[in-house]
Amino acid sequence: MAMNLNTAPASELPPRSTRGMAGWMHANLFSSRFNSILTVAFGVALAAALWFGLRWIFLAADWTLISTLGGRFIIGQYNAESACPGSNCFWRPQAVLLLFTVLMGMAWGITGRGVVKQVAIATAAAAAAFTFLPYSLDRMGLDVRLLLVANLPALAVGWGLARYTPLGTARRTAILGGSAFLLALVLLRGLPGVPGLQPVSVIYWGGLMLNLLLAVSGIMFSLPIGIALALGRRGQLPVVKLLCVAFIEIFRGVPLITLLFMSQVLVPLAFPENFPQDSLFRAAVVITLFSAAYMAENIRGGLQALHPGQVEAARALGLPSWQTTLLISLPQAIRNVIPAIVGQFISLFKDTSLVYIIGMLDLVAIGRSFIQGNTEFLDNALELFVFLALVFWVFTCSMSYVSRGIERNLGVGER
């Protein structure tokens, strides 16, 4: 009897009991008596939590505190009469937001699709939606509302810039992003003598704007500083290595709150009395350096996990050691530790609320101080903190969502 050796047996479907909804439930929820009991118990607990949670949210809770504070959650005291006497400064944070939206549009235009597109659209839509929020700030006029709605066309402008002009490369967008950050600081800080740009002292900056400014500057600078520290620690130069280790161990070994406090109390003593003092700048530096110390160790972990053959292959091709690091080691090391890096970014974002210790009114501190100053809201602390938790959660959750998307996109080149 002739046998055809080239024909493999026809592939079959898996057994019926492991397929479909019923199969899945049987395998995962009710595979044994004990598991069935656990499933039912957790089901009941979940239903109860949902029932009481939703009842509280929609019936028991009093959310007037949130709408009363309104825009102050976002910009703090920035537009208060004492901060911006005699004129309206509200348009300046809005202009910064517009700048950011244009950049998001450009990022979307470059990457084309995926998580960047989703986040860009979500950002612009959320910004535009703020137009319809009940602002308590009576100085929010039609101009400010128009600026908020303008985030939608701004997104399109950014997308168009990236698609149809020579600006549409990752490098140029990054440079633009850095310049936009500086421009944003100038806009918020103001320029003496320029009409419409009267200086607003940093003590009035607050709310979510403050958290985001500290987080963005921290993220922008802690990654390159962390990379430099990691390379220094792994390098051949003993003095550089010692300095890097000392820096990392000191900044990791001291609580951030202590560092922030020292930056406000001790650092000014080191400078002459009339030296320009900027508490926000010092706080930003401390948060950045603190984060960079952790970042350095993450990156170092990624570098250590690299197969030594990668460096050998690059060196054998005649690449000098700095190019080997820049083109071969670092790109692979960083992509291997993206989850750890994003984890550090998330932690940094949450840590920005610690600036309350040096008297800055960030998102959390604004709410707390408002309750302390308006005793009729003392009973609404739970509503306040549930709301604050939700705001932080939305941001951190988007960050890990973007991170997962980047990991997926980079997966093509994985080992």
Added chain:
Amino acid sequence: MTTIEEPADIEIEVEDIIVCRDVHKWYGDFHALRGITTTIKRGEVVVAFGPSGSGKSTFIRTINKLEEHQRGDIIVNGIELTNDVRNIDAIRRDVGMVFQSFNLFPHLTVMSNITLAPIKVRKMPAARAKDNALELLKRVGIAEQSDKYPNELSGGQQQRVAIARALAMQPNIMLFDEPTSALDPEMIKEVLDVMRELVTSGMTMIVVSHEMEFARQVANRMMMFDAGLIVEEGPPEQIFEAPKSDRTKLFLSQIL
């Protein structure tokens, strides 16, 4: 082929592309190379073999200074291997290397793997580097894979890309460190075929390998390594038919 009696007296002739005199290498206290003296001529194909830990891989890795030797001299293409970085980089540009585990760059496409060094080190214009790379990929038989990432290729294909990557720097010497020992049997042949083609092009090659059939066909000379020394070297006929050293006889009887 001449045997070298007195290392200090030899003169380097033009066709001597690699000259090693009394090369020693230690890993900590372990004496890995115990005085390697040999000369390899332009266009020669040398197959090094021997038990594991005998120093054959260490030896070829000292030739482009992936390992540093602590005593003796190595002269490659007229340049002496010293600690001078310029010399090391000049030699590495001249010596291509293929590794057992391929060591392709996983974050770059096949094309970028090949064009990276010519563009960055040789300052070749990108378009020309690409043309060259396509030419080389055709030569190793996988031109259609140029836009893929290394992990999308089979082991044999990856090793052929690695060979193309080394050739893109237009080296005078190619070192192969057990190029087929991480491959499935059906992929070994495709890599050996590429190497055979390279032999006919006149490339100087040092191959660490236990592919004895391949050695018998293409090697001008074989070197048996044991305990950090070349215990015997000679043309394949001599090594296979009339080995002089007992150590060689024993080793060959175990692997053939």
